[in-house]
Amino acid sequence: MILFSPLSPLEDLLRNVLEWFHGTIGLPWAWAIVAVTVCVRLLMVPLAVKQIHSMQAMQAHMPEMKAIQQRFKHDKQKRNEELMKFYRDNNVNPAAPCLPLLVQFPVFIALYLVLRQFSKHPPGGDLSWFGSLVPDITAHANAHWSGYLLLAIYVGSQLASTYFMSTTMDKTQRTMMMVLPIAFVPVLVNFPVGLVIYWVTTNLWTVGQGLITRKLVPKKPPPAPKRSSRTPPKEVAAENKDGAEPKPIDEKPADPAQPRRVKRKKKKARR
Amino acid sequence: MSAVFRLPAYLGVGLVYLYRYTLGVLFPGGCKYHPSCSQYAIDALREYGLVRGVILAGWRLLRCNPWSLGGVDYAHQQRLFK
Numbered sequence: 001m002i003l004f005s006p007l008s009p010l011e012d013l014l015r016n017v018l019e020w021f022h023g024t025i026g027l028p029w030a031w032a033i034v035a036v037t038v039c040v041r042l043l044m045v046p047l048a049v050k051q052i053h054s055m056q057a058m059q060a061h062m063p064e065m066k067a068i069q070q071r072f073k074h075d076k077q078k079r080n081e082e083l084m085k086f087y088r089d090n091n092v093n094p095a096a097p098c099l100p101l102l103v104q105f106p107v108f109i110a111l112y113l114v115l116r117q118f119s120k121h122p123p124g125g126d127l128s129w130f131g132s133l134v135p136d137i138t139a140h141a142n143a144h145w146s147g148y149l150l151l152a153i154y155v156g157s158q159l160a161s162t163y164f165m166s167t168t169m170d171k172t173q174r175t176m177m178m179v180l181p182i183a184f185v186p187v188l189v190n191f192p193v194g195l196v197i198y199w200v201t202t203n204l205w206t207v208g209q210g211l212i213t214r215k216l217v218p219k220k221p222p223p224a225p226k227r228s229s230r231t232p233p234k235e236v237a238a239e240n241k242d243g244a245e246p247k248p249i250d251e252k253p254a255d256p257a258q259p260r261r262v263k264r265k266k267k268k269a270r271r
Numbered sequence: 272m273s274a275v276f277r278l279p280a281y282l283g284v285g286l287v288y289l290y291r292y293t294l295g296v297l298f299p300g301g302c303k304y305h306p307s308c309s310q311y312a313i314d315a316l317r318e319y320g321l322v323r324g325v326i327l328a329g330w331r332l333l334r335c336n337p338w339s340l341g342g343v344d345y346a347h348q349q350r351l352f353k
Contacts, residue, residue, distance in 0.1 A: 050337045081343050084305040088342035095301035098308040098335040104298055158297070165299040180296040199297070 007109060011117070014110040022125055029118075030129035030137045033111065033194050037201040040107050041209075047100045048209050055217045057092045076170060095168040108198065115192040129197065137194035150196045151185055157203035164210025279321040287312045287328075303341025308332055314346035323352050 014036070021032035058065070068086055072079035087093040118127070119138035127136050134146045141147030158181040166174045188196065287309050295309065302308050311331050316324035327349055335341070 047337045080305040084303075084341060084343045087303075088340050091340065093303050093341040095303045095341065097303050097337050097339065097341075098300060098332055100337065101298050101300045102332065105294060108298075162299045165301070168301045177296060177299050180292065184297070 007106075007113060010106050010110040011113040014107065015114050015117070018114065019123075022123075028126040028129070029123070030127075030134070030194065030197055033137070033197050034201050036107070036111075037198050038205070040104065041202060041205045044100055044103065045209075047097075048213070051094070051096060052213050052216050054092050055094045055213065058087075058094045059218060061086070061090055061092060096165065104202070108195075111198055112192070112195055115194045118194075119192065129193075134193055137197060138192050140190050141193055141196055142189040143193075147189070147193055147196070150193060150200065151188060154188070154196050154200050154203070155182055155185065157200050157207065161203040161206035161210070164206060164213075277320070280316045280319075280324055283316040283321050283324060284313050287316070303335050303339060304331070304344045305342070306345065308335050311344070311346050315349070318346055319349075319352060327351060 017036055017039075018029070018032045021027045021035045022029055025032075025035075027035060065083065065086065068082045069079060072082055087095075115138050122138070127138060128134055129137055134150065135144055139147070141151055159178055162174075162177050162181070166177050169177065291309055304311065306314065308328070308331055312324070312328035315327040315331075318324070319327060327346060330351065331344070334344075
């Protein structure tokens, strides 16, 4: 207890909030946890909106960004450096900042402490979730089969949320972030079910937010700058053709046909 | 600096790695800067020791907010301690 004393104000605060949801609003404890989670994420919505705006602004710079990525294909360090420089110069940055993430940690730790207290001194009221499906949210996830079900849902939601959150990461990092949560399951089995409820809720929120972001930010960049990005490869292709003279008969009919086809497709997409 | 004096800083570096593979995975996110905040913290701790490293990393975290522009920012480029 002494070890956690600096966190006790946080624990008390969260306990009061949970008690308000339970006592005044009349929610069962499990739904009170969901409500707290939703409140935390609601507070973070303005930050998400800011990021969506930044992502929208970035769409106009897609060709330049792709050019940078191509130029430093094999040098990860230099690629990231150049991309960050580019973001800064153009006043856009699609990456999520670190600071808002930190907001979630204290809530999470406080919730863990409150649930630990609840399991020692059970509060009044219903500690189950969905009737008898999840009998006790303060018990460890391995105490009842429903805990495993919840953990399975958690892993699914975690993978989905990582998928949406890691769009700015490179592939290896992204794969690692996707695989590691599965490795955590044996540890999470010893966590109270209430905490898993928090996780599932916050992950599902992330997924929902990610889906909305996708709708608001078109995947295809605006057509006008994309055309300019296409011109250099054409020139490069033309240069190559001049250099390699024995093969022109095979290459020439194929090459001009390809860009035309793409252009037609693009026109259809725009309509 | 001798190895004994560096020990607290290495403890800090260990904590950052612990964060990376626990909470960092459970709460995925990006970073607006290059290197990322956790890498910056590791670099700062290694170069400037525990106290200054923690201050630098804390200041960097505060700068990694939704209103900042991000960009390239290495620990050795800091101007807080000279």
